[in-house]
Amino acid sequence: MSVAVDGRVQAPFGAREARVVARERHGAYTVLRCADPAGPRPQAGQFYMLRAAERWGGGADERPYLPRAFSVLRAPAESDELLFLVEDVGPGTEQLCALHEGARLAIVGPLGVGFAAPRDGRTALLVGGGVGIAPLALWQDQLGEDTVPLLGFRDGDHAAGAALLAEPKIATDDGSAGHRGLVTELLVRELDERSHVEVYACGPPPMLEAVRALCAERAVPAQLALESGMACGYGACFGCVVQTTGGYVRLCVDGPVIDAALLPTALTPGAGH
Amino acid sequence: MSVAVDGRVQAPFGAREARVVARERHGAYTVLRCADPAGPRPQAGQFYMLRAAERWGGGADERPYLPRAFSVLRAPAESDELLFLVEDVGPGTEQLCALHEGARLAIVGPLGVGFAAPRDGRTALLVGGGVGIAPLALWQDQLGEDTVPLLGFRDGDHAAGAALLAEPKIATDDGSAGHRGLVTELLVRELDERSHVEVYACGPPPMLEAVRALCAERAVPAQLALESGMACGYGACFGCVVQTTGGYVRLCVDGPVIDAALLPTALTPGAGH
Amino acid sequence: MTPIDFCGIELAHPIINASGTFDAVAARRAFGDELLARFPFAAFVSKTVTLAPRQGNPAPRLWELPAGLMNSIGLPNKGLEGYLAHDLPELARLPVPLIVNVMGFSREEVTRLVSAFAQRDEVAALELNVSCPNVETGLVMGADPDEVARLLSVVRPLTGKPLIVKLTPNASDVPAVAMAAEREGANAVALINTIRGMALHPRTGAPWLGGTTGGVSGPAVRAIALAQVRSVSEAVAIPVIGMGGVSHGRHAAELIAAGASLVAVGTESFRDPAAGARIAAELGAAARPPRLSGQDILSLRG
Amino acid sequence: MTPIDFCGIELAHPIINASGTFDAVAARRAFGDELLARFPFAAFVSKTVTLAPRQGNPAPRLWELPAGLMNSIGLPNKGLEGYLAHDLPELARLPVPLIVNVMGFSREEVTRLVSAFAQRDEVAALELNVSCPNVETGLVMGADPDEVARLLSVVRPLTGKPLIVKLTPNASDVPAVAMAAEREGANAVALINTIRGMALHPRTGAPWLGGTTGGVSGPAVRAIALAQVRSVSEAVAIPVIGMGGVSHGRHAAELIAAGASLVAVGTESFRDPAAGARIAAELGAAARPPRLSGQDILSLRG
Ligand SMILES: Cc1cc2nc3c(=O)[nH]c(=O)nc-3n(C[C@H](O)[C@H](O)[C@H](O)COP(=O)(O)OP(=O)(O)OC[C@H]3O[C@@H](n4cnc5c(N)ncnc54)[C@H](O)[C@@H]3O)c2cc1C
Ligand SMILES: Cc1cc2nc3c(=O)[nH]c(=O)nc-3n(C[C@H](O)[C@H](O)[C@H](O)COP(=O)(O)OP(=O)(O)OC[C@H]3O[C@@H](n4cnc5c(N)ncnc54)[C@H](O)[C@@H]3O)c2cc1C
Ligand SMILES: Cc1cc2nc3c(=O)[nH]c(=O)nc-3n(C[C@H](O)[C@H](O)[C@H](O)COP(=O)(O)O)c2cc1C
Ligand SMILES: Cc1cc2nc3c(=O)[nH]c(=O)nc-3n(C[C@H](O)[C@H](O)[C@H](O)COP(=O)(O)O)c2cc1C
Ligand code: FES
């Protein structure tokens, strides 16, 4: 598997076919298990552009048209399978969640830069909100050693997704599972107890912004997996920019994982969540 | 069931939902059996505008978008069922042929003017080509008394559709079923034998034109069910015009059944078949 | 929904039909009296009437597009005399106000058309089609502010009825044309008409449409329509009738947020004859996006 | 496919990329050397370069449409110096000829841009963007034949390299602009650029795009592009680069049948980075619709 200088796993050129081999429901989420014989094993935090190979479109407002970006949830080392965690929030995810076993996908990936290893042996705190837990699951698989997953969800139905990570601590807005409240409250507790840690976070912009501010305040290194509206996923359209201390960067090629220190804010406009 | 002055069965106003209760394959054709509890019983030769209620679109060239016109194949008097005979020739029919039992359709109809009874007790010769046999099946059901169906098909796979009518005489281009040759050759034979007849024909433009010319030459009355590209099906767009001796008429409201005597030609441009 | 006032005409809701996309007479034949009982539009706009009768363009006249339709209908109509004799009496019986859309190939023709309707009580308002992309002059006249100004200066004095100018989107500066119309006394503007397009026969490669080129409508033009409605609404003070790809109340709400007073439904009626009523209901139900704030509007200028 | 000659440049096939829709440098990072081994375009057109560096428009910059995309990217680029220092050396290593697309906010700026590339061996041709709907002057200049004529009369003498004028579709008379460009020595014209559109935030009703309005591209504009390419091809003798919604070789064949010499692929590359190669293969395989006969063309005139 080819790793480029900047640590990204490069993608085969062009959209290729992948088949849905299984579809599993986890509460509010759908897990698509796909066979990708032609692709490399991705790095945690990288993403793929997905679309149904047949009849992609015809949904609400006659969409979708463009492919959609999805983090890798899991990529078993010894197989050619890729798992994606999908939440139905609009016409594209609705169609993907409705795909049956055997359905063909057109995929491009892995794309972007994934997570970097914890600096000088720090413990990895994995902070996930909602569907943002996806890249953290693969990161937990790849880090192997001890990681502390802190996962926040709207309600019990969404909290079902927590089972996708090992030994998570859970928070739900409505208290239906784990701590009643925000996942950032769990993070505060951990930061009070541990010092030699690095934070890896993915979730809705408000959560990521809270994590960023918290880590900045306590001088804790953090890597944030952001979202923004994407058309191409490989740097062609200049549409996915986010503001950094160094100006706009294209999230699809310079991210989606960005060092929190480079972000004035994690509140990305139009990310859609 | 309300019949308007000009002999058409009027449609409920607006698109309504109909469910696919069964899908049957007849060689190259698909029969969609639909439940239409809210609609009246149509007249043979009338048609409906159909589209899938969900995700109509996303096929080749990002189509279909508009509904598609289909003659009624059968409308059992004692039920609320409507049967349609569909041949897959493009993105719309492809999607309809792929619908499963339980799928919801948005339908408008019955539309247009159907067949009129044979003049002064003539025998009805039903001349159908390919998917054009559809309106003739319902006409045979409605006429009850003796009718003579003459059906032409490309090959054996299409000739499977002949079973949808009672006691048909068949012609196939490749001779794989019945007479090898054109259905109009069967018509010539019948016209040689019988005089007191009226011809009802539906099929590809070249066949209809041959039938028209033949009947004109022999002064045999004929009613032709034509096709033309339609957007609305109820006279709103003025898109479906065909040339008659009285100028352009909208096939969806003044047809689709037109007295052959009013047609300079049955070769309608852009009909698509 | 509370009734609204449009140029002194009271309408039950803001949804009307787009000219040439609904024939109430033909629909009555297809759907019977239920059409009148459940009439989907707050006002009825008739298809463009010309002075002389027109057959329209040769077939084929339709081509389906991705989320859209292209037509080259070519304004078939019975002509002024035929319209007055046959259509007007029937349309006068509709349960809603009647807006007559007219088009002339010269200012003289428009003058005669407007004069003919000026005193007709059955007619609530007149719409001047200067924008049909299927007819040469429509394209030219509607694309040029001076042409439109000259036309209005001639026909404005002929009638006290509201005059609506239907603008073409095939122009460099649509707001300039709208401003010219307003300056010369137009009571409202309507946009967008169809956008010029073309298709080739899949097999022969010759133009598919009998009219060679056609006009694009439907969801495919929705974003383009919204931008033009927005820029015209900012340029003029008179009411704007917005249309183009509306297939849901949400889209009507967006045009209203962009400055439209009324919204016309065209191509969507081909998918569902009762679409207008559904869209009006959705619009009433919708939490409408608020009209754009002054700041948003400023951010558009200069 | 047999190689073709475009303004003296030999190309392996007629499919190139549309400016601003493919960044070969970024794509190299994502796909590695396989990009060069399987480069999808017969020539590479770089994203518009301006004199000064530009950040581009604020996010969000994208809005998905029915069978289309609307963007308000706002021409972010490193500026002339940055392009010469960083991008040009990398792009010079591509396996295909390089066409540099430039845009200036005044004739002086365009002059400096064209002069900077006039003597560069790495550059096969220059494309003048007078049409970007996201930048005021682009819209104005490209919509007015005289403006375009004045621009060319100034920059034509500065270089012997082929000059391609990229036209805007947001104009009343696109062929007139093309004829002005040809008269003043342009070697080719390219069209269509994106069509001006707008979207509102689903919840707030404020403009969604950071640039307020955006440019529409993709299959939704295909029929509009075909009509404009057709009318421009009939108005000028110089080669035409056709683009707009091409997602299959069939669509490229249609643009060629309508008079285009080359076809550019834009938005479809976002769905598949290798789309250009697929479309070129489909085009080669396709039984192309024959060029329209004289009769068809006559039927268009007058
Ligand atoms: C790097 C990355 C990784 C991601 N990983 C995952 C993942 O693992 N799992 C997952 O479920 N999701 C993930 N997402 C988010 C996912 O890509 C979006 O949920 C998806 O694109 C939504 O598409 P849709 O058609 O379902 O809904 P859309 O309606 O297209 O998008 C939802 C949001 O987009 C905005 N929107 C609405 N209409 C439009 C329009 N016409 N054009 C543009 N924007 C519009 C609105 O804000 C809306 O809330 C990821 C995104 C990125 C960038
Ligand atoms: C009154 C009436 C009754 C009918 N009854 C039946 C029936 O009982 N059974 C049946 O199977 N069919 C019937 N048809 C024909 C049926 O409506 C068409 O086959 C159907 O509309 C094809 O749609 P499509 O999307 O599958 O293929 P399309 O590709 O949309 O249409 C097929 C033909 O249309 C043309 N075409 C191609 N692209 C386009 C485009 N973009 N826009 C417009 N035209 C295009 C071409 O000539 C092509 O061959 C009837 C038609 C009419 C008018
Ligand atoms: C089939 C058809 C016929 C039309 N005929 C006319 C017409 O006669 N006069 C007119 O002013 N506009 C005409 N239009 C344009 C519509 O009134 C409307 O401006 C356009 O279709 C955009 O709205 P839509 O996208 O909702 O269809 C026609 C449009 C279509 C699709
Ligand atoms: C995201 C995006 C960025 C673009 N940037 C430029 C640009 O920098 N310069 C330019 O001349 N055209 C630009 N265009 C226009 C394209 O070159 C092309 O004219 C248009 O997209 C139509 O082609 P398509 O439908 O195949 O995309 C851009 C288009 C898109 C979608
Ligand atoms: S999504 Fe196109 S540049 Fe990032």
Ligand code: FES
């Ligand atoms: S299909 Fe619209 S008028 Fe006949």
